[in-house]
Amino acid sequence: MANIDIYKQYFEADCVYNNVERKGVVVWLNAESECGTIRYEVGVSFFPHRDKEDFGISYDACLQKELVKTQGRRSKKRDAEYLSQVQNIANQLAESLNAKIFWKKPLTQAQYG
Numbered sequence: 001m002a003n004i005d006i007y008k009q010y011f012e013a014d015c016v017y018n019n020v021e022r023k024g025v026v027v028w029l030n031a032e033s034e035c036g037t038i039r040y041e042v043g044v045s046f047f048p049h050r051d052k053e054d055f056g057i058s059y060d061a062c063l064q065k066e067l068v069k070t071q072g073r074r075s076k077k078r079d080a081e082y083l084s085q086v087q088n089i090a091n092q093l094a095e096s097l098n099a100k101i102f103w104k105k106p107l108t109q110a111q112y113g
Contacts, residue, residue, distance in 0.1 A: 002032070002033045002034070003030060003031075003032050004030065004031045004032075004033070004074065004113055005028060005029075005030055005111070005113040006028075006029045006030060006031055006040075006079050006082075006083065006112065006113055007027075007028060007029040007083055007086060007110060007111070007112055007113075008026065008027070008028040008029075008110070008111045008113075009026070009027055009028075009106060009108060009109070009110040009111065010024055010025070010026050010027075010055065010106065010107040010108040011024070011025050011027065011101050011102055011103060011105060011106050011107060012024060012025075012049075012102040012105035012106075012107060013025035013046055013049075013094070013099060013100060013101050013102060014099060014100045014102070015046040015061060015094070015097055015098070015099030015100070016098075017046060017060060017061035017097060017099075018060055018061070020048060020058070020061075021048065022046035022047055022048055022049070022058075022061055022099070023048065023049040023050070024046070024047050024048070024049030024054075024055070024107060025044055025045065025046045025047070025094070025099070025101050026044070026045050026047070026057060027042075027043070027044050027086065027090045027101065028042070028043050028044075029041070029042050029079075029082055029083055029086050030043070031074050031078075031079070033073065033074055036071055036072070036073075037069065037070070037071055037072075038068075038069070038070060038071075038072050038073060038074055038078070039066060039068065039069040039070075040066070040067040040068050040069075040078070040082045041064050041065065041066050041067060042064065042065050042067060042082075042085070042086055042089040042090060042093070043062065043063065043064035043065070043093075044062065044063055044064075044090050044093045044094060044101070045057050045058070045059060045061065045062040046058075046061035046062075046094075046097065046099055047061070049107070052107075055107075061097060061099075063093040063096065063097065064093075065089055065092070065093060067082050067085065067089070068082075087103060
């Protein structure tokens with residue numbers, strides 16, 4: 001099974017989960033390919049980010065959403081299609097945790113795979 005990080009980026013955020021204030025979030029788009037099947041997933045994980053060096057991810061405030069699982073292969077066209085949906089889906093996931101992602105306040109540059 002091949003797991004490909006198509007996109008990953010850290011942003012400022014606002015979230016309280018398990019009585020812990022979280023000020024950062026990592027957002028990602030992954031593709032998983034196995035035996036002619038491709039699966040795309042968007043995920044978010046909110047973490048404390050107590051200072052500019054703190055990127056310790058806590059996995060209790062983490063959600064993922066499967067976008068598609070179908071026969072086929074990864075392609076640039078598919079990557080672009082699902083990449084265009086990342087912010088909207090990440091916002092939906094954040095809302096389900098009563099959280100907010102500050103898209104205009106990135107903590108890192110976007111990483112593409």
